[in-house]
Amino acid sequence: MISHAFFNRYAVDVAEALIGTVLEVDGVGGIIVETEAYTIEDPASHSHKGPTKRNASMFAAAGNAYVYRSYGLHWCLNFVCEAGSAVLIRAIEPTTGIESMRQRRSGANTFLLCAGPGRLCQALAVSQEFDGLSLFSAPFRLSAGSSAVEVCRGPRVGISKAVDLPWRFGARGSGFLSRSFPDSTVLSEIDVPASQSIHRRE
């Protein structure tokens, strides 16, 4: 299920499909509970204005990691999808290596170990040297989740452009999110208004 083809497609679909899958880095990780999609047409995406030194990985192979520094001090982990697009991994529910995470995160509460892209990278010890690495080999391990998850969607966090696109996805009711989704955003119930339509590349 988690193959090159899984990633080499529209990032918004990948972002949704990733909720509930399991990510481990050097044997430490858990269940992905929050993601966001960024595409090349998307003004909020690093790739929107074309390749730069920082975003080079977004234009390399689907199924690689794109790791960048945020606000000068945090690392953020993305999964590269079709050219120039990626999914930001925003939160996971810790399941393995929790003690390692707690050490790296100065004893943080379990619910705050990986609740946010910067926290997640600190807990999983992801930094610059992981940029451009394949997700299909060590230190990464990706596997399908063991149970179905109800997915919520809503606007992305912390951006100032394309703020209305509902490209943030989350596991419904999870206590491990960086912030909650309003109840009304369960995916099966949402009706995306025309003003928020998702423009697909063709």
Added chain:
DNA sequence: AATCGGATACTCT
């Protein structure tokens, strides 16, 4: 609620 931290890249000049 406000602030600081301090890399990267875009914006003018």
Added chain:
DNA sequence: GAGTATCCGATTC
């Protein structure tokens, strides 16, 4: 080359 904004988090107010 200066000024501004950024896919955030910890700490202080």
